[in-house]
Amino acid sequence: MADDRDIKIYVKKPMSETTEFKFITEEIQLHAANGNREKAVALGEALAKVKPEDNVVDLSGFNMTAALLYQIRVLFTFVAEYCIQRKLPAQFLADTASSAMYDYFKANESGYYDNISDGAAFTFYLLALKKGGDVAENIGEEFSKLCNISWQEIIDLGKRIFTQASQYFDGMIDAVTFEEV
Numbered sequence: 625m626a627d628d629r630d631i632k633i634y635v636k637k638p639m640s641e642t643t644e645f646k647f648i649t650e651e652i653q654l655h656a657a658n659g660n661r662e663k664a665v666a667l668g669e670a671l672a673k674v675k676p677e678d679n680v681v682d683l684s685g686f687n688m689t690a691a692l693l694y695q696i697r698v699l700f701t702f703v704a705e706y707c708i709q710r711k712l713p714a715q716f717l718a719d720t721a722s723s724a725m726y727d728y729f730k731a732n733e734s735g736y737y738d739n740i741s742d743g744a745a746f747t748f749y750l751l752a753l754k755k756g757g758d759v760a761e762n763i764g765e766e767f768s769k770l771c772n773i774s775w776q777e778i779i780d781l782g783k784r785i786f787t788q789a790s791q792y793f794d795g796m797i798d799a800v801t802f803e804e805v
Contacts (some may be wrong), residue, residue, distance in 0.1 A: 629702040649805060651716055658803040664717045667800050669722025671793060672732075681788045688779065695771045699763070699785050700741055701725075702749045707793040713802055745770055760786050 640679040654745055663776065674680060676688075676696040686692065712718040729737035739748070740782075752762035766773055767782025 636747070652712070654805045660714075660717055660802045661720055663802060664801050665714070665724040666722035668708070668721035668726075669728045670731045670796060671708070671721070672701075672725040672728035674700055674704070674789075674792070676700065681785050683781075686777075692771060692773075694739075695745075695767065696785060697736070698745045698770070699767055699782065700789055701729075701740060702746050703789040704793050705746075706749075706753070707790060707797055711794060711797045714805065717802060730734060743750065743756070781787070 653717060676683060676693050680700070681696075683696070708716070708718050708721045708725075711723060726737065744800075748766045749763060752766045753759055756761045763786040764779040764782030764784075767785065768778045771778055771782075
């Protein structure tokens, strides 16, 4: 049997926890010092305030029941979170904006926050994002299921909400001028 005591395997050493913690701390301090943190908080609060009645999406032609308006709002919240994670330049800023959005809900719309905090609808939407194919179509289909209405018009509404709300929220995010770190 061969003696393999002299064989050395190179393993790249991961960043030590101390070094990683120091790096993250410095990044947070930079974002706080240059005003980015406050901008992310304001952005998150602004995103939280967008509601179906704000005409982000044309909802005419639909009987806007409380249940349908609620599902539209949940989809808005999901799309806002999706855009935050996709568009913000640093994870710290994305986390800050998301936290501010949910903190706004907790403080000002606690019933809504309690309803969405279980994450069930978001799980279905996340699976729709990862499903492949036409993402808007997938989101529309999940929206229809969550509404318990299997009409093509509701699927199309969900698609339109996802597409138009994404554009709207992307515009809100792009309007914030974060300082480079």
